[in-house]
Amino acid sequence: MNEHTYKKESVHHSGENGRRSFLKICSVVLTSLIGIAYAIPLIRAFISPAMQDTVTGSSGLFDIGNTNDCEVNVPRKVPIKGIKIDAWNKFPTTAIGAVWILMDKDKKFTAFSTICPHLGCGVDWDEDSGRFVCPCHDSYFDIEGNVLSGPSPRRLDTLETEIKQGKLFVKYQKMKLGISEKIPT
Amino acid sequence: MKWLEDRTGLNGLFDKFTDEPVEGGAKWSYVFGSALVFVFIMQIVSGVILATCYSPSTTDAWGSVYYIQHKTFSGWFVRGMHNVGSSAMIVLAVLHMAQTLIFGAYRKPRELNWISGVFMLFIILGFGLTGYLLPWDQKGYWATQVATSIMGLVPVIGEFVKGVIQGGNDYGNLTLTRFYSFHVFFLPAGLMAFMAIHIYLFRRHGVTPHWKPGEMELKKKTQPFWPDQVFKDVIFAFIVFISMVVVVLYMNGAELQSPADPSSNYIARPEWYFLFLFQLLKYFEGELEVVGAIIIPSIVASLIIALPFIFRSRSRSPLKRLPVMGSFGACLAGVIFLTIMSSISDSGNERIIKQKEESEKLAHVAIKLAALGIPPQGGMAVFQNDPMYSGEQLFRQHCIICHSFEGAGGNSAPDLTAYNSKPWLIGFMQDPNAPKYYGRTKINVMPEYDLEKEDLSNLVEFLLAQAEPDKEIDPVLKETGEMILEENECYICHTYDGYGGDTAPVLDNFASDKWLRSMIEDPGQKEFFGKFNNMPAYKDKLSKQEMDNLVYFLQSLRKKSY
Numbered sequence: 001m002n003e004h005t006y007k008k009e010s011v012h013h014s015g016e017n018g019r020r021s022f023l024k025i026c027s028v029v030l031t032s033l034i035g036i037a038y039a040i041p042l043i044r045a046f047i048s049p050a051m052q053d054t055v056t057g058s059s060g061l062f063d064i065g066n067t068n069d070c071e072v073n074v075p076r077k078v079p080i081k082g083i084k085i086d087a088w089n090k091f092p093t094t095a096i097g098a099v100w101i102l103m104d105k106d107k108k109f110t111a112f113s114t115i116c117p118h119l120g121c122g123v124d125w126d127e128d129s130g131r132f133v134c135p136c137h138d139s140y141f142d143i144e145g146n147v148l149s150g151p152s153p154r155r156l157d158t159l160e161t162e163i164k165q166g167k168l169f170v171k172y173q174k175m176k177l178g179i180s181e182k183i184p185t
Numbered sequence: 186m187k188w189l190e191d192r193t194g195l196n197g198l199f200d201k202f203t204d205e206p207v208e209g210g211a212k213w214s215y216v217f218g219s220a221l222v223f224v225f226i227m228q229i230v231s232g233v234i235l236a237t238c239y240s241p242s243t244t245d246a247w248g249s250v251y252y253i254q255h256k257t258f259s260g261w262f263v264r265g266m267h268n269v270g271s272s273a274m275i276v277l278a279v280l281h282m283a284q285t286l287i288f289g290a291y292r293k294p295r296e297l298n299w300i301s302g303v304f305m306l307f308i309i310l311g312f313g314l315t316g317y318l319l320p321w322d323q324k325g326y327w328a329t330q331v332a333t334s335i336m337g338l339v340p341v342i343g344e345f346v347k348g349v350i351q352g353g354n355d356y357g358n359l360t361l362t363r364f365y366s367f368h369v370f371f372l373p374a375g376l377m378a379f380m381a382i383h384i385y386l387f388r389r390h391g392v393t394p395h396w397k398p399g400e401m402e403l404k405k406k407t408q409p410f411w412p413d414q415v416f417k418d419v420i421f422a423f424i425v426f427i428s429m430v431v432v433v434l435y436m437n438g439a440e441l442q443s444p445a446d447p448s449s450n451y452i453a454r455p456e457w458y459f460l461f462l463f464q465l466l467k468y469f470e471g472e473l474e475v476v477g478a479i480i481i482p483s484i485v486a487s488l489i490i491a492l493p494f495i496f497r498s499r500s501r502s503p504l505k506r507l508p509v510m511g512s513f514g515a516c517l518a519g520v521i522f523l524t525i526m527s528s529i530s531d532s533g534n535e536r537i538i539k540q541k542e543e544s545e546k547l548a549h550v551a552i553k554l555a556a557l558g559i560p561p562q563g564g565m566a567v568f569q570n571d572p573m574y575s576g577e578q579l580f581r582q583h584c585i586i587c588h589s590f591e592g593a594g595g596n597s598a599p600d601l602t603a604y605n606s607k608p609w610l611i612g613f614m615q616d617p618n619a620p621k622y623y624g625r626t627k628i629n630v631m632p633e634y635d636l637e638k639e640d641l642s643n644l645v646e647f648l649l650a651q652a653e654p655d656k657e658i659d660p661v662l663k664e665t666g667e668m669i670l671e672e673n674e675c676y677i678c679h680t681y682d683g684y685g686g687d688t689a690p691v692l693d694n695f696a697s698d699k700w701l702r703s704m705i706e707d708p709g710q711k712e713f714f715g716k717f718n719n720m721p722a723y724k725d726k727l728s729k730q731e732m733d734n735l736v737y738f739l740q741s742l743r744k745k746s747y
Binding site: 092176 | 356451537
């Protein structure tokens, strides 16, 4: 009954129809403008860290000690210690990662990142079977870092090493995970 | 309360919500949806209480959870209920899903009801995922690392999505704040929005009754939602509540592993309801991992969402809808099978069992040390309370610049591997000027001693007997020792028991805590290296606690190899 009356009225006052449409459109547009104007900085604040280096201090050349007492073909896990910057925090020297150091009979050094190239877990050395093992999804690597079995898409990541004044330096950096190429992040 | 009723119309409002007719009568099979609402409310309540104590930063998260668990009244119970509640929601969601599937409640016109329900299931899984990271312990840290790495595998946008989720290029403060804001703001808002849609749609279309009774019979057996269905819902909620309490008491609350250590090798395992995905990943090697991690789960999820459009049977009876029942059964069986496989695989793996035991021990140590106060650096810094750990840190920080140790370190001071242990001392006597001992230093005045094996052993025994000043030294050993000192002219430089020279370290209380401390505090004093000394004095460089820890560590080197 009411609907009917309303329709009759609007037929009579056709100007009302246009006015009301205008009000409706304006309301929607203005509200949308508020929404968009506010949304831009909100979304930007939410997204921007994705493109930034918010956690740093974890790459570069690190001194991991002298090269005297390494045993041939026995991997040794050495922590990488450095300053860590995490958003608003700056931490004094702390363990920011680790490497597996391997010396061959010609006294040449290889440094493997302990980070499994599959999905980022820490890789272990299993003395009994003579292989590197990732405890998360059972990726196995031989002493040279080649994939023996398991889901790892590539071999263990080797890191650049340098010997200066009898000390071993490792260029510690993190590589992208889950792909077959070794690319720094 | 007519006064209240006149002003608010509360009674009418209450009736509107509860006076819904349930055709076919109230049933036990309908309780799961309400149970989910009940558990969700419990999660909100326990979550809010936890939030009055929890702090989402890398330095404080672990400490705040430790505090809730061990230092508050009933905090452990609230946290335990919250933890068990998350598992309860998953179980109830699957039961609810199964019931609606069996009853055919997804069919037209209730397709959107089904879809909103599936989205809520995904949100619940999201709650589990985000909540797991919040304690910032080893378990949460590594399991979530795997999860975000998987997100990074999505083609094209993966890296970007991973960056948004973890708040940057790596895990840190921003990761925790993001996960927390998802867990506490975005996801609850999302769940409540979908819940409102879901319940509105349910009210609009009414319950889907059992397939056997016909229209007339259903209408005859109609009962009101309140109190008939509500009563059944409450009984079931009661059972759920009691079960949760029993589980919390049995498990002694939720666990807390040791603080997250990014440089460690921890075995990452997700919560039990993600184990099937974890197991699935193992079957996709190398480049194929995208298939197992992203493609297959996405396809299955899409099929579940689209289910009402794929299976369009008109019948309520599950027997007439065998394809959808069969598919659901197969999926459920697959998930259960994969979950069991992953447990079996882990429980049969010795290496994993051993690592789990070590993690438990470390967690235990961390919690004990936390009681002594966690340094502001938080998390891992708690191990500084351990004299062994702290001592080793100090040693590596201050000493191995000059001293070599276990194959690393400096080369201008004696090697301290197994310092003062029997083999170390024997080697020392035989060749004090070897590079391993004083060869690299300015001190080159001590001669080698070509002693008989027995004499050498006795001498070392005698010297090491000085290390425990509380213990009475065996008089025979003392006499033997003094005799050897006399015969080999040690007294020319060294003093013992008030007799001897003063150009070499005093031998009284040799290798004792007191001796070590005094030597490190001021090695240049007459009692030690005097004018030959090149080692800095640490008296003002280390606090008393630090000195105690360092000495503790050095003593462990002697005792370990003994």
